[in-house]
Amino acid sequence: MTFPRPHRARTAVALGTASACTLLALVSCSNGGNGKGPATTSTPPAATSAAPAAARIVIENFAFSPANLHVRPGTKVTVVNRDSASHTVTATGDKAFDTGSIAGDVTATFTAPSAPGSYSYICTIHPTMKGTLTVG
Structure with missing residues (x-):
């Protein structure tokens, strides 16, 4: 079965959109999911003898x-x-x-x-x- 060319183009666009959404979701997760840039990590303060x-x-x-x-x-x-x-x-x-x-x-x-x-x-x-x- 062969699809006419316009249908193939729509399938390629739909697959490209799905891939882009997946990539965007992964990137959003990698920065803490807040959408405000890279996640930052903080180092806990070092223990002191007073603690x-x-x-x-x-x-x-x-x-x-x-x-x-x-x-x-x-x-x-x-x-x-x-x-x-x-x-x-x-x-x-x-x-x-x-x-x-x-x-x-x-x-x-x-x-x-x-x-x-x-x-x-x-x-x-x-x-x-x-x-x-x-x-x-």
């Missing part, structure tokens, strides 16, 4: 890292002991916090004081290990 979720002290090679940590009042602080020896994170002076003995390869937590200030701490097992927790 509650980032409050962490790692004990490794008989040292606290970071040795000086800044947190908000009442922040839960995670302590990871990567040494094989036991350690503590114990506030000096008023004893505002104390993890007790943390065995090697164990994680513990404590809650930062609610009063702003600077709290020195040590490992009571190894008193040369020192750090400062600043709450504010």
